Each structure stands twice: as structure tokens, then as C-alpha cells.
Amino acid sequence: MSPRTPSDAVPTNQFSRRRFGAVALGGVAGLGLAACGVSSKDGAGSAGAAAAGSSGAAGSGSAPTSGFTLLETPKWTGFPYFEQARIGGEKAAKELADSFTYAGADHPDSSLQTETLQNFLTQRPSAILVAAIDGDAIAPVLKKARQQGIKVVSFEGDAAVDARDVFCNPVGxxxxxxxxxxxxxxxxxxxxxxxxxxxxxxxxxxxxxxxxxxxxxxxxxxxxxxxxxxxxxxxxxxxxxxxxxxxxxxxxxxxxxxxxxxxxxxxxxxxxxxxxxxxxxxxxxxxxxxxxxxxxxxxxxxxxxxxxWDPQELGYIAVYAAHHLITGDLTGEEGATFEAGSAGKFTVGKDGEIVYKKPLVFTPDNIDDFDF
Amino acid sequence: MTTMRSVLVRWETLLVVLIVAAMAWSATLSPYYFYLDQILGSTRFFIIPGLMALGLMMVVIQGEIDISLTSTLAVGTTLAATLQAAGWGLVPTFVAIIVVCALLGAVNGILVAGYGLPSLAVTLGTMGAYSGLAYVIGGEQGYSAFPDSFTWLGGSDLGIVPVSLIVFCLVAVTAAVTLRSTVFGRFSYAIGAGATAAAFGGVPVRRSKIVAYTLAGALAGLGALIWIGQYASARADNADGGILFVVTAVVLGGVSINGGKGTVLGVVLSLFLLGTLSNGLGLANVAGPTQTLILGTLLVVSVAGPRLYAMARQRFGGGQGTPQVSGSGDPGRRRSDTDPAGSLSKDPAAEPARP
Amino acid sequence: MTAGLDPRHSVGIAAPGTGGRSRIGMALRVRFLGVAIFLVLLWTVFSISADNFLTGGNARAIVFAAAVLTIAAVGEALVVLTGNLDLSVGSTMGLAAYITADVSIGLPGLNVGLVALAVLIGAALGALNGLLVAWLKIPSIVATLGTMSIYRGLTYVYADGQQITSNEVPSWFGRLAAGAVLGIPNLVLAAAAVVAVVALVLRHTVAGRMLYAVGSNIEAARFFGLPSTRVVWLAYVAGGAIAGLAGFLYAAQVGTVTVVLADGWELQVLAAAVIGGVSIWGGSGSVIGVALGAVVLATIQNGLILLHVQAYWQLLIQGVAIALAVAVDATVSRREVAMNRTRRRVAVTA
Missing domain, CATH: 3.40.50.2300 (Response regulator)
Structure with missing residues (x-):
């Protein structure tokens, strides 16, 4: 591809991937269209990956602590509940200076979710966050992700236990x-x-x-x-x-x-x-x-x-969990703990479940305190 | 005949142009797109609907439709789970799935061709019925304890080529040869062009239709086998709601919804186009709703565009622009099916357009 | 062109030869009877087997559940009568409902104007469908499959991840949907009104007769100078408008308007029309049959819950009901064809 495109900054060399059509494509990419379609919220999807990747590759003793690429897919996009989780996730990513992208199909279909995840995998993020529709159906692709060193956090709907690192379960x-x-x-x-x-x-x-x-x-x-x-x-x-x-x-x-x-x-x-x-x-x-x-x-x-429960907080905690998994501060082991910003401290339970038992009960007296 | 051929050639050329454009666009959207292993890997997601599309096109070429294929697939996956759990081996299970799904297809075919019922309404009914059957077989729980032997077909790669892609290519080639060089293929196009005329010409219309439905069912069964490999999971809602995508693939592939026209190459190209777009947009993390919007627009524009062009040529150029897709001649065909006298007044094949 | 505007001519085309109206009337009655008998059977079976089935309250519940479906199915029937399909009906309902509900937040004073807005949006979306099908001659399955995605996609884009909850829309929405006049729920009255108006229009107006004529045999209709393109287009516009109304009432009924409102309804609606005896080939069927078709679907759902049957059996039983209805319909239309043939001979000799 053209040297001017950001794609060149992506550290592909560490993976044995075959490029083809580079000549054929050079002209197109060279038009400078390359960056126009990346829809990451902060426009830094690939740049974030580049930063994380290159600093990781540099390996100058101090491991990177921010700038990771986090990709999240809900059961389906356009559903207010998950839009709330997205807001929480974006807030956490901002606090952590990570890049956070939210994408997915427009209706709950496990084969479409698998496709989304496969596309995530190709983008080599540092972590994937997923609300599983059918936890078994997405297990194969998530296992592949884990083999490649990508951390996997499930929230709301769990994936098969061996296909993810932790599961953020707001209530149990x-x-x-x-x-x-x-x-x-x-x-x-x-x-x-x-x-x-x-x-x-x-x-x-x-x-x-x-x-x-x-x-x-x-x-x-x-x-x-x-x-x-x-x-x-x-x-x-x-x-x-x-x-x-x-x-x-x-x-x-x-x-x-x-x-x-x-x-x-x-x-x-x-x-x-x-x-x-x-x-x-x-x-x-x-x-x-x-x-x-x-x-x-x-x-x-x-x-x-x-x-x-508070879906914003759920999204927030899930991003913190993903971040700490990447930096290595957190493992999926039972008893491990991590700080999730303003939400407090959490402990990993059995089978990598982070159950924080915070149900919200709405009554006529408190319902007006909530807006989602 | 020559004009029809040239139209088809033009259609497939258009698809190729669109594919190239979509690939170029995908490459600009995402730096991760243009890798052979990535592209080959992404084809995985189009193999299951692709197999159903190849089955559906057999039916559509004969002027009928089958929207129960996704439910047929769900019967296949849940049955596979049940049989596997009951200790059946790989080969008997796989054979049983294909046979059962082919039988479900044959039921559609008998209702449509044997009793002369409208295919859309019949398969609307069997779509629900088969889906209910899948729930009855599969119960409420999903099943995911398939051994590796069961998932090899849909879940493994030979090098960087998914096994399922090889299966799909074999099926596509077989389907192309069947339609092009066998008696069944010739019958299919003849029936689609006009069932009554075909019947007068000695074509076994009923039998051919039943065969087409049976093949479609069998291919949905093959889709079920790939499904359990790809997702290692069988649930009664498998592929639920996917039929519209399958129909889109067939139509975008240049198969006339009224029958008589369409090639395997066109359907394969349209699958590749849809796959490329979906892959590229997905890699660029374009939101699902936007993708839906783009696919819908693509379908309408790709069909309306040539039509507009032909109409403009007819109006201004005076040339005999042959429209790409002919109108929905269902009522006419049905009538001519049962009423030879009616067929004298109209020949669906000669009738270029009908709202 | 003008000749076709005489209703008698269009009737003549729908059923060539003499005595077209009475024969058609008979055929319609037979179809209608088929649904009615099926419904009576269904009610008998459920009355015997389920404890609380045969009560006034339950009958009300069934009719109420069928109300919005009936309206949407009547809109679909208009299109199906012309020999076409509208797969975008669910998406049309969704988009019309969402925009209307959104506008109602900003302009609650519009009152009845909001209903008109929903109808207008529906009509506009129907007009686009009609344009593609009637003028561009795109097969209706293909065209409306495309617009189904487009309209739904537009709803998502418009909504931008939001939903509209019942406390945001004017409170009369809820009162409208839940209210009743003389014990009959408003929604049922609305459905009855739509059925009555459309039935009258189909039976007694030129446009209505032309719809049947175009659906029975478009080439003949064209040959006799009927403006078939415009008739098909108008069927889509009217069908869309009715879908818009159905969308609005649906939104009023459920209160919370989400982007997936009425998602997948195209199949339900089509099922109601088919069970109700509307021929999928066009040209025959009655809207009263459609209403009964919707009641059949609602009865199956209701009765199985009363029988404590697991819900997924519904799918199976509904599917079988559809296949049965189609088989009855085919038998009837075969007899019709036979009658047509005799009539044609009569016409030729006359």
C-alpha cells in the first residue's frame, strides 16, 4: 500500500500474513482515501493499535500502560441497554487513555456476532469485549483470539468458560x-x-x-x-x-x-x-x-x-477488567482483584466470574433518580 | 436467446465490477482487509447461506420459491445434536441429516408441484412448521458437546483454506454442471420459462419441481453439517431469520425471481460481493444498521438501475433494451399451469415486465 | 382508458363473460366460509379442551390481540390482490411509528395530526415501493425485500441508539389504545372501521374493482385499457398508508417505541392474509376474510396458552394452519378456473 496510509503503521510483520494485490491496490490507496472510513469513535482505531503494538514490540523494559485497542460488541447495536453499556465503556476507556470501538449487527443473531468477532480478530486488538448471544457458538472464534494473545472479556451474556478470560456479571x-x-x-x-x-x-x-x-x-x-x-x-x-x-x-x-x-x-x-x-x-x-x-x-x-442493574457501570467495569488483563495486573484466577476507577474494587470469583452483586430495585420513590 | 445470453454476461460482468469496487473500497476502509488468509477466512460466513442460495436458485429457476430453508437447516442441526447425543456415529448421523432435510424439501415440493399450491404461501407455512419441529427435536437447551470429528467439516482449515469453502466450491461446480449440462437443468429452465409450454413439450414438470425442492432441502442439510462445525453449537433458532439474506443473494446473482433465468456463476459472484462488502464494512467497524441500509440499497439500485437504463434507451434511443429482471408473472403462470386456454393469451417468457 | 372506468367493465374483465359479479361473489363467499369454518372448529376444540376459553373476557382478549394485525394485514391484502407482495410492511410500520412518536415529543399539540403524520409517512414509503414495482417493473419480492432493509436501516439511523418510552409520548396515546366505547376496545373499533372502509371501497368503487381486475389478469386488464400501472401504484400507496396507521396504533398499544417495532411482521401479516383466503396470485380474496385470518392467528396463540402448551408448538400449528388454508384456497380457485372456462366459452358464443 501507499506509504502515506496509516495502514503501514500497523505492525503486521509479527504475524505471518500474506499480502497480495499490493500493486493493484497501490493506486487506490494512494488516493488518500485510506483513513476516511475508520469509524472508531475517536478516529484512532488503527493508530491505537499501532501505538500499542509498536511500544510492545519496542520492549524497552517498561510495558505500555495505555493506548490499547479495545473492541466491543453487544448482543445487538441500537438497543438502549447496550447503548448505556457503551457509554460506560467509553468513559472508562477515556480515563485509561485506551481506544474503544463499539460495533455489531443490528439484530441478535449468533452467526452475525461470530462474523463481527472474526472481523475484530483480524484487527488484532488488545482485548475483545462481548455480550454473548450464544456462548457456545462464539467459543471457537474467541478461543482463536485467546491463542493469539487477545484478552477476552464477556459481559451480560457469558461465553463458554474456556473461551474468555473473565465474565463481568453484574448480579448473578x-x-x-x-x-x-x-x-x-x-x-x-x-x-x-x-x-x-x-x-x-x-x-x-x-x-x-x-x-x-x-x-x-x-x-x-x-x-x-x-x-x-x-x-x-x-x-x-x-x-x-x-x-x-x-x-x-x-x-x-x-x-x-x-x-x-x-x-x-x-x-x-x-x-x-x-x-x-x-x-x-x-x-x-x-x-x-x-x-x-x-x-x-x-x-x-x-x-x-x-x-x-446499572448497565453503564457494567460497561465501565468490563473495560477496566479488559485493561488490567492486558497490562497483566489481573488474571482470570479466582481471588484476583482489580480497581475499576470510580466503581471501586472487584474480585474474580469461581470460573473467572466477576460477580459484583449490585442489583438496582426501582420503586415509585426512587424511579426518577434514574434516566436510562 | 443471444440477447438473453448477452444480458446475463453483462449482469455477471457488472457483479465483477462491483466486487472489484467493493474490494478496493474495503481496502481503503480497513488496513486489515487485503490479506489472502483474511479474505479466505471471511468466506466462511457466506458458505452456509451460500449453500442455501444454491439450493434456492434451483427452485427459483423453475419459477417457485422456498423460504423454509433456514428452518430446514435448524431441523438439521438439532437432529444432529440429538443423534450425536444418542451415540450415533459420524457417517450415519451425517447421512440421516441430509436424508431428513431432503425429505423436508420433498414435502415442500409435493405440496407445491403435486397439489399445485402457491410456493410462497406453502413454504411460509412449512417455515413455521419446520421451525417448530426444530424446537420439538432440540428442546429448550442448546447443544455444544460435538466431538472433533463432527466439527471438522465446518470448523477446520486445510492450510489457509477453510474445508467448508472447498465443500462449497465442489457443490457450486456440481450445481453449475447440473444446470448447464443435464436433462434436469434443461427442464428447469424450460419450466421456469413457461410451465405449460414445458409440459406440452414433454417436460415432467411435477417431478422436476419435486427434485429441485429435494435438492434444496439436501443442501440446507449440508449447511446444517457445516453449521455444527463452524459454531460447534446446535440450537433450534439456528439460522433463524437468515432467509432474506439467502433470497437477496439469489436475486442479486441475476436469477429471475419468475424463473427461467440465472446462473450458478452469478449467484457465487453475488455471494462474493455481499461477503466482500460485509467483510470490509465489518473490519471498519461500521455499525450493523448502516450495513443493513447499504445492502438494501445495493439490492434495489442494482435491480432498478439496469431497468431504468433499459427504459431510458427504449424511450430515447429507440433501441430494444432488454430489461434485466422480468416482472412477477406468478399469477399468470399459475393460471397457465392449470388452464391451458389461459396460456394462449400470455406467455410469461415473452412478457418482459409486469408489476 | 375511459372505458375501463365503468365499474361493470372492470368486473367483466375480472371474470370474463356474463354474470361476473355473482360468480365472483360466490367464490369469495366460499373462501370466506373456509376461514369461518376453520375458526369455528378452532373455537370448538379450544372450548372443549381449555377451561377458561369460552368467556366474554377471553373473546375480547383474542379480538383485541388481532386488532393491529388485522389493520396491517388489510394493507397487505390490497397489494396482494394486485398479484404483488409487500415484504416491507413491518419496516414501514416501524419507521412511521418511530418518527411519529419522536415528533410527538417535540410537538405534542399536533394531536390527531400525529395520526395523519403516521399515515402520510406510510403512504410515502408505500409510494416508493409502488414506484419500484409498478413503474420500474421490479418483481415485488425483490423490490420490497430491498426496501424492507432500507426502511428498517433508516429507522436505526433516525433513532441513533435511542428508544422512546411511554412517559415521553403524549398520554392520550395510551388512553387511545386502552380505551373502549360501549365495551368495545378502541383498537378493535379502528380495525373494524378499516376493514369496513376498505371492503366498501373494494366492492363499490371503480378503483376497487380495477384492483381485482388487475390482480386477476394484468394483461387482459391492460388490453381493456385499465391504467394497471397506476392501479398497482395506488394499491401500494394505500397499503403503505394503512401500514403507517397500524404502526401508530401498535406504538400506542405497546407504549415503548423501539427500533425493532414490528420487526418480522411481514410474515405474520402475510400469514393472516393467506389464512384469510386472499389468493397469493392476486385477484381474489376479501378483507373480512383477512380479519378472520388475523383472529385465527390470535386464537391459536391464546388457546395454546390456555391449554398450557409450550409456546413453540404454536409455530408448528400455525404453519400447518397456513398450509391448510392454502390447500383450501387452491381447491376453490381450481373450481373458479373451471367456471371461468365455461364462462369464456359462453362469452365467445354470445
């Missing part, structure tokens, strides 16, 4: 489950019949959370006042489907008291269905929600509690 499935049950009891302390709505039979986190909820309802005296119905309904994170499922559940179980869902789409849709069916105060929707989407229901009294 069991704690989510019990918090959601707590929310149900906050809505109505007298308890009652519970129906579950998940996104799909193949959403592993939803399956796990609902399993824990069932266990606690059966065995935990704290939730003795709750009873669960047998079948789980699926709403594909789709508003209208969630709405209809909620209406149908109320028809199927006239004595239904709670509709609990780990899907942040399903809960507000179910809450709306309850109000529209005139069952306000008789049936409650609760579970995971973005606070803005349920403010209305908190105000009109049809919902008294729901839960989430």
Missing part, C-alpha cells in the same frame, strides 16, 4: 431471580400465583433465572406465599407478543397475581396489558426493566417495584 443469575421475587412481594406482600415470560427457549440466561425462581419458590420459606405455574411463555423480546401473552395468561389463570420476566421488553408490555385489561392492582408485572420504560406504571400505581 440466582440473585437476579431472588431480587425479581422480592420485587413481586414488594408489589403485593400477600403473594399469589406467578407466571413466567422469557424471550425464547434458547436464551440461556432467561432459562437459568427462571429455573432459580422456581427453586426458590419451592424451597425458600421467604417465598412460600408464591406459587409458580408450570409452563413458561416466550415473547421473543417483542412488545406486541409480550402484550398478547400477558393478556392470554390473565385469561388462562383468572387468579394470576404476578407476571415475571427477565426480558426488559416484556415487563413494560405486560404492565400495559394489565392496565388495558382493567386488572390494575390485581395483577402485577415485574422483573428486569429499564427504568424509563416503567416510569408511567410506577406513577399510576400499577407497578410498585422492578429491578435492573
Amino acid at each position: 443469575y440466582e440473585l437476579i431471580a431472588t431480587t425479581e421475587l422480592d420485587c413481586a412481594l414488594l408489589n403485593d406482600p400477600d403473594g399469589g400465583k406467578v407466571a413466567f415470560v422469557a424471550a425464547s427457549p434458547t436464551a440461556p440466561n432467561h432459562t437459568a433465572i427462571i429455573k432459580y425462581m422456581r427453586e426458590h419458590i419451592e424451597n425458600d420459606p421467604k417465598y412460600a406465599k408464591l406459587t409458580a405455574i408450570d409452563d413458561v411463555q416466550y415473547a421473543n423480546d417483542d412488545d406486541a407478543t409480550s402484550y398478547n401473552v400477558a393478556v392470554n395468561l390473565m385469561q388462562a389463570h383468572p387468579d394470576l397475581k404476578f407476571i415475571i420476566s427477565p426480558s426488559s421488553v416484556s415487563v413494560p408490555a405486560a404492565a400495559r396489558a394489565i392496565v388495558a385489561s382493567g386488572r390494575k392492582g390485581k395483577v402485577y408485572a415485574t422483573g428486569q426493566t429499564l427504568p424509563n420504560s416503567v416510569k408511567e406504571f410506577m406513577k399510576d400505581g400499577s407497578m410498585k417495584a422492578s429491578m435492573m
Whole structure:
């Protein structure tokens, strides 16, 4: 390629890669178009890689402590929850002087996510952050990344344990489950019949959370006042489907008291269905929600509690974890600790999980403190 | 015939030009693009939809459509998981997958050709039904405990060439030869050009259509085998929603959605074009929505552009510009299928355009 | 050209020969009956097997769930009647809903103007589809497959990672969707109104008859001087406008407007139309059938939940229902073709 293009600064020599078409392409690249399309937020995607790579290659005794390239892919782009995580990630990267790029497909599809990750791999970043859709499906490409020395951090949705270094888990499935049950009891302390709505039979986190909820309802005296119905309904994170499922559940179980869902789409849709069916105060929707989407229901009294965690903080901590993995301050070993800027100190648990157990419970009193 | 041929040549030439442009653009977008191993590696993501596209084109050339292929694939992956978990060996499992998927395709073919039902509506139904079947087979959990022997086909490389790419090339060559030099191929184009005329000419229309659907199903099954290798994971939602991409690849490849026209080369080139764009944009970390927008625009412009050009030539140049893609003649063809009298009034092949 | 504007002529083209209207009417009734019988069967089975199925509240729930789907499917049916397809209907709903909801934040005083805005956006998007299909003669599957991505992509670009929540939009959105007149939910009334208006237009106006004529046999329609290009284009514009309305009502119903609103609806909508007896080849079908088709889909979903059946069986059963509907439709249209043939002979001898 033309000597003027930034691509030449990329240290490709350390990998045995074959170039071809250099002559054919020289003319095109030489037009000076080379840099125009790099969409990294700070425009320093490749430059950051160059800085990290070259200082690493220089190996002048002091290892680099900043300027790493971090590439992050959510389950899908355009979803407000992940946009919040992105804001947190960008904030952390700025504090650490790393380069942070966020990209991904526009709908949750594990084969597209694998493709995104493969494209990340080609860019030789220092670390990859991923919210896995299907943790097993992306395992092969993540393992390849790890073989090449790229650090892998999963957040929100975990990848296969041996395919990533650490997993940032804001709450932990069991704690989510019990918090959601707590929310149900906050809505109505007298308890009652519970129906579950998940996104799909193949959403592993939803399956796990609902399993824990069932266990606690059966065995935990704290939730003795709750009873669960047998079948789980699926709403594909789709508003209208969630709405209809909620209406149908109320028809199927006239004595239904709670509709609990780990899907942040399903809960507000179910809450709306309850109000529209005139069952306000008789049936409650609760579970995971973005606070803005349920403010209305908190105000009109049809919902008294729901839960989430801070996705910005999650994105923030994940970037810090990635950074410390790169510098070597952090390993995936159980018991290792790291400082995550303003978020505080964290410890790695079993299987490389960083569980920090900070669920947020929204109630009519505190809902206005949150804006996401 | 010669004009049709020249149109096809022009179409494929256009694709090549677009591919070169896309590669050049990708190279400017990302410094990581222009490496042989990178490009070969990136083809991996187009092999599974590519196999389905080759199957679909067999059906489309005969003037029908099959949107249930992705669900067929999901049946394949979940069945593979179930059989493997039950202790089946590699070869019996693989054979069973291909056979079952081919049978699902044959069911579509029998409904469409045997009973004369509209293919879009039928496969809309079987898309849901097969997807439900995949959930029934696969249950709620994903499966990922495949041994290495199962994943070799879709997951390994020979040197820097993915094994699945070699499989795809073999299938593509076979498909090209089948369409070009076999009786089935000639029948296919004849049926697509006008089923009634073909039937009068002694072409076994029903049987040919059933064969095309069966082949498409079998190729979706092969896609399933590659899938479990590539992703080492089988879930009932595998490839869910991917059918639109497959249809895009076929259409962009110059296969007339009304049948009678299209080459394997065109479809392969269009896959390569889509792959190049997706790879380049992905390497430049262009957001997914923007990619969707670009692909949609490409599809519309690439089909509308030649059409506009032909219309302009007809209007101003007086020349006989042959439009690239002929209109949706479905209603007409159906009617002519069941009503020979109706076919006298119209010949879909001669009719260049229909809204 | 002017000759084609006489409704009787277009009817004549739709069913060449004499007595076209009554025969067509019969064929439509047969199709309509097919859906109706299927629905009755479905209701009988569920009433026997599920405890709470046959209650007033449940019937209301089913009809309510079918309301927005019905509206969207009626828009699709207009296009399908001309022998074309609109795969961009979900994306059209999404884009119209998102822009309208966004505008409502800045200009809440627009009130009913917001509904008009959604309809206009839908019509504009439909007009582009129609341009590609009717004037540029691009096969409708191809054209609307492309615009499906384009409209959805535009929604993403417009939204820029945001969503609009129910506390941002005017509160009457929610009241509109949840409200009822004389016990009938507003959305159901809206759906009934759309069905009634479109049914009347199709049955009693020149434009409506021409739609069937163009769909039955476009060459014949053209031969008889019908402005078929314009008819197809108008079908897309009207279909888009209805999709825009459906998008707005959907947004009002669910409250939170996200970029994926109505994603994947093209298949649901098509399923409703096909189950409702609209021939995918164009030229025959009724919007009342479409409404019943939507109710069938809603009934399946409702009944299976009442039976405590795992949700994925729905896919299977819906798929089989579609295939069944298509088979019934094919049987009917074969008889129609046979009738046509006799009629044609009559016409020739006459």
C-alpha cells in the first residue's frame, strides 16, 4: 500500500500474513482515501493499535500502560441497554487513555456476532469485549483470539468458560431471580400465583433465572406465599407478543397475581396489558426493566417495584477488567482483584466470574433518580 | 436467446465490477482487509447461506420459491445434536441429516408441484412448521458437546483454506454442471420459462419441481453439517431469520425471481460481493444498521438501475433494451399451469415486465 | 382508458363473460366460509379442551390481540390482490411509528395530526415501493425485500441508539389504545372501521374493482385499457398508508417505541392474509376474510396458552394452519378456473 496510509503503521510483520494485490491496490490507496472510513469513535482505531503494538514490540523494559485497542460488541447495536453499556465503556476507556470501538449487527443473531468477532480478530486488538448471544457458538472464534494473545472479556451474556478470560456479571443469575421475587412481594406482600415470560427457549440466561425462581419458590420459606405455574411463555423480546401473552395468561389463570420476566421488553408490555385489561392492582408485572420504560406504571400505581442493574457501570467495569488483563495486573484466577476507577474494587470469583452483586430495585420513590 | 445470453454476461460482468469496487473500497476502509488468509477466512460466513442460495436458485429457476430453508437447516442441526447425543456415529448421523432435510424439501415440493399450491404461501407455512419441529427435536437447551470429528467439516482449515469453502466450491461446480449440462437443468429452465409450454413439450414438470425442492432441502442439510462445525453449537433458532439474506443473494446473482433465468456463476459472484462488502464494512467497524441500509440499497439500485437504463434507451434511443429482471408473472403462470386456454393469451417468457 | 372506468367493465374483465359479479361473489363467499369454518372448529376444540376459553373476557382478549394485525394485514391484502407482495410492511410500520412518536415529543399539540403524520409517512414509503414495482417493473419480492432493509436501516439511523418510552409520548396515546366505547376496545373499533372502509371501497368503487381486475389478469386488464400501472401504484400507496396507521396504533398499544417495532411482521401479516383466503396470485380474496385470518392467528396463540402448551408448538400449528388454508384456497380457485372456462366459452358464443 501507499506509504502515506496509516495502514503501514500497523505492525503486521509479527504475524505471518500474506499480502497480495499490493500493486493493484497501490493506486487506490494512494488516493488518500485510506483513513476516511475508520469509524472508531475517536478516529484512532488503527493508530491505537499501532501505538500499542509498536511500544510492545519496542520492549524497552517498561510495558505500555495505555493506548490499547479495545473492541466491543453487544448482543445487538441500537438497543438502549447496550447503548448505556457503551457509554460506560467509553468513559472508562477515556480515563485509561485506551481506544474503544463499539460495533455489531443490528439484530441478535449468533452467526452475525461470530462474523463481527472474526472481523475484530483480524484487527488484532488488545482485548475483545462481548455480550454473548450464544456462548457456545462464539467459543471457537474467541478461543482463536485467546491463542493469539487477545484478552477476552464477556459481559451480560457469558461465553463458554474456556473461551474468555473473565465474565463481568453484574448480579448473578440466582440473585437476579431472588431480587425479581422480592420485587413481586414488594408489589403485593400477600403473594399469589406467578407466571413466567422469557424471550425464547434458547436464551440461556432467561432459562437459568427462571429455573432459580422456581427453586426458590419451592424451597425458600421467604417465598412460600408464591406459587409458580408450570409452563413458561416466550415473547421473543417483542412488545406486541409480550402484550398478547400477558393478556392470554390473565385469561388462562383468572387468579394470576404476578407476571415475571427477565426480558426488559416484556415487563413494560405486560404492565400495559394489565392496565388495558382493567386488572390494575390485581395483577402485577415485574422483573428486569429499564427504568424509563416503567416510569408511567410506577406513577399510576400499577407497578410498585422492578429491578435492573446499572448497565453503564457494567460497561465501565468490563473495560477496566479488559485493561488490567492486558497490562497483566489481573488474571482470570479466582481471588484476583482489580480497581475499576470510580466503581471501586472487584474480585474474580469461581470460573473467572466477576460477580459484583449490585442489583438496582426501582420503586415509585426512587424511579426518577434514574434516566436510562 | 443471444440477447438473453448477452444480458446475463453483462449482469455477471457488472457483479465483477462491483466486487472489484467493493474490494478496493474495503481496502481503503480497513488496513486489515487485503490479506489472502483474511479474505479466505471471511468466506466462511457466506458458505452456509451460500449453500442455501444454491439450493434456492434451483427452485427459483423453475419459477417457485422456498423460504423454509433456514428452518430446514435448524431441523438439521438439532437432529444432529440429538443423534450425536444418542451415540450415533459420524457417517450415519451425517447421512440421516441430509436424508431428513431432503425429505423436508420433498414435502415442500409435493405440496407445491403435486397439489399445485402457491410456493410462497406453502413454504411460509412449512417455515413455521419446520421451525417448530426444530424446537420439538432440540428442546429448550442448546447443544455444544460435538466431538472433533463432527466439527471438522465446518470448523477446520486445510492450510489457509477453510474445508467448508472447498465443500462449497465442489457443490457450486456440481450445481453449475447440473444446470448447464443435464436433462434436469434443461427442464428447469424450460419450466421456469413457461410451465405449460414445458409440459406440452414433454417436460415432467411435477417431478422436476419435486427434485429441485429435494435438492434444496439436501443442501440446507449440508449447511446444517457445516453449521455444527463452524459454531460447534446446535440450537433450534439456528439460522433463524437468515432467509432474506439467502433470497437477496439469489436475486442479486441475476436469477429471475419468475424463473427461467440465472446462473450458478452469478449467484457465487453475488455471494462474493455481499461477503466482500460485509467483510470490509465489518473490519471498519461500521455499525450493523448502516450495513443493513447499504445492502438494501445495493439490492434495489442494482435491480432498478439496469431497468431504468433499459427504459431510458427504449424511450430515447429507440433501441430494444432488454430489461434485466422480468416482472412477477406468478399469477399468470399459475393460471397457465392449470388452464391451458389461459396460456394462449400470455406467455410469461415473452412478457418482459409486469408489476 | 375511459372505458375501463365503468365499474361493470372492470368486473367483466375480472371474470370474463356474463354474470361476473355473482360468480365472483360466490367464490369469495366460499373462501370466506373456509376461514369461518376453520375458526369455528378452532373455537370448538379450544372450548372443549381449555377451561377458561369460552368467556366474554377471553373473546375480547383474542379480538383485541388481532386488532393491529388485522389493520396491517388489510394493507397487505390490497397489494396482494394486485398479484404483488409487500415484504416491507413491518419496516414501514416501524419507521412511521418511530418518527411519529419522536415528533410527538417535540410537538405534542399536533394531536390527531400525529395520526395523519403516521399515515402520510406510510403512504410515502408505500409510494416508493409502488414506484419500484409498478413503474420500474421490479418483481415485488425483490423490490420490497430491498426496501424492507432500507426502511428498517433508516429507522436505526433516525433513532441513533435511542428508544422512546411511554412517559415521553403524549398520554392520550395510551388512553387511545386502552380505551373502549360501549365495551368495545378502541383498537378493535379502528380495525373494524378499516376493514369496513376498505371492503366498501373494494366492492363499490371503480378503483376497487380495477384492483381485482388487475390482480386477476394484468394483461387482459391492460388490453381493456385499465391504467394497471397506476392501479398497482395506488394499491401500494394505500397499503403503505394503512401500514403507517397500524404502526401508530401498535406504538400506542405497546407504549415503548423501539427500533425493532414490528420487526418480522411481514410474515405474520402475510400469514393472516393467506389464512384469510386472499389468493397469493392476486385477484381474489376479501378483507373480512383477512380479519378472520388475523383472529385465527390470535386464537391459536391464546388457546395454546390456555391449554398450557409450550409456546413453540404454536409455530408448528400455525404453519400447518397456513398450509391448510392454502390447500383450501387452491381447491376453490381450481373450481373458479373451471367456471371461468365455461364462462369464456359462453362469452365467445354470445
